[in-house]
Amino acid sequence: MSAEPQVRRHPDKQAAAGAAAAALVEALAAAQAEGREPQVALTGGSMGSAIVQAVLDGPHDQVDWSTVTVWWGDERYLPAGDPDRNDVQNDEAGLDRLGLRPERVHRVAGPDASASLEESATAYGHEMRADGSGEFDVVLLGVGPDGHVASLFPQHPAQRVGDAVAIPVTDSPKPPPERVSLTFEALNRARQVWFLVAGDDKAEAVAAALRPGADRWDVPAAGVRGRLATTWWLDEPAASGLPQD
Numbered sequence: 457m458s459a460e461p462q463v464r465r466h467p468d469k470q471a472a473a474g475a476a477a478a479a480l481v482e483a484l485a486a487a488q489a490e491g492r493e494p495q496v497a498l499t500g501g502s503m504g505s506a507i508v509q510a511v512l513d514g515p516h517d518q519v520d521w522s523t524v525t526v527w528w529g530d531e532r533y534l535p536a537g538d539p540d541r542n543d544v545q546n547d548e549a550g551l552d553r554l555g556l557r558p559e560r561v562h563r564v565a566g567p568d569a570s571a572s573l574e575e576s577a578t579a580y581g582h583e584m585r586a587d588g589s590g591e592f593d594v595v596l597l598g599v600g601p602d603g604h605v606a607s608l609f610p611q612h613p614a615q616r617v618g619d620a621v622a623i624p625v626t627d628s629p630k631p632p633p634e635r636v637s638l639t640f641e642a643l644n645r646a647r648q649v650w651f652l653v654a655g656d657d658k659a660e661a662v663a664a665a666l667r668p669g670a671d672r673w674d675v676p677a678a679g680v681r682g683r684l685a686t687t688w689w690l691d692e693p694a695a696s697g698l699p700q701d
């Protein structure tokens with residue numbers, strides 16, 4: 457079973473990131489209050505860093521960050537420390553200042569630390585199965601102007617891979633061409649899925665993903681839902697293709 461999408465509109469990107477950050481702190485604290493050690497999947501792109509920075513800038517002490525486990529929904533297959541990696545951009549936004557335990561921050565191995573893209577994706581999937589089996593409390597996802605989420609691109613054959621948690625993606629239409637992505641199956645196991653989208657260049661993708669009957673082959677963002685909640689955190693420009701109500 458999966459949850460119908462809910463839309464939260466905010467006047468600008470900062471407000472959307474701030475509201476999502478406050479809700480993330482609340483969700484992680486609630487999971488800890490229920491006795492769980494929460495698992496969260498982060499995202500790259502423009503909003504991926506905006507929410508990390510907003511968490512750091514806002515009140516975040518109600519979460520015991522030492523028991524939070526962090527994954528990425530996708531990663532660009534680049535060496536550790538490369539400024540185009542999602543984890544590096546998240547670190548620069550403040551992820552490495554939250555008090556997470558390094559052994560609970562699961563980074564995708566790049567070409568400096570794996571024999572091949574395929575090996576990196578397989579290892580990431582095994583790591584996830586071994587450590588909590590990817591039962592995410594919250595999965596954060598940015599959305600590209602083409603409707604892609606994580607590194608699942610429209611009409612890209614990588615979408616077809618079943619029976620895997622993490623997959624190698626080659627020929628990505630957005631650089632860099634090689635990436636590791638979680639699959640629809642892995643993303644859809646989350647309790648909550650949150651889309652974070654800002655900017656009028658995303659309005660068409662947002663409207664297409666939320667259109668009833670949208671096909672994930674054409675609009676991958678339409679193919680991910682949380683088991684308990686699916687929330688779209690939007691700024692007004694990104695929401696401008698949706699009906700006002």
Ligand SMILES: O=C1O[C@H](COP(=O)(O)O)[C@@H](O)[C@H](O)[C@H]1O
Pocket residue numbers: 499500501502503504530531532542597598599600601605606607630
């Ligand atoms: O390449 C990627 O793009 C998406 C969206 O990025 P944006 O800059 O257009 O917001 C991102 O969510 C994904 O994690 C990343 O690898």
